[in-house]
Amino acid sequence: MAEFLNYSNQHEERHECYSERKDQWVIFRCLQCDYERRMNWETGEMRVRGGDFMVLHSGMHYPTGINPDANMN
Ligand SMILES: [Zn+2]
Numbered sequence: 688m689a690e691f692l693n694y695s696n697q698h699e700e701r702h703e704c705y706s707e708r709k710d711q712w713v714i715f716r717c718l719q720c721d722y723e724r725r726m727n728w729e730t731g732e733m734r735v736r737g738g739d740f741m742v743l744h745s746g747m748h749y750p751t752g753i754n755p756d757a758n759m760n
Pocket of ligand 1: 702703717718719720721722738739742744
């Protein structure tokens with residue numbers, strides 16, 4: 688049965704994430720699903736787990752004080 692995904696009725700689902708900082712990791716967590724993305728700002732290593740690939744995750748703000756180039760205070 689040709690059950691295609693509903694491309695005609697495609698609406699982008701969007702989830703809001705919040706970020707937190709833990710040691711050298713920046714962790715983005717979704718409030719609406721189990722999506723979690725963490726990035727090591729020292730090594731650039733990134734890990735993602737959970738979530739749905741159809742869902743856009745936004746709210747990827749970096750916590751303050753994480754950019755070594757930023758001289759603002
Ligand atoms: Zn989500």
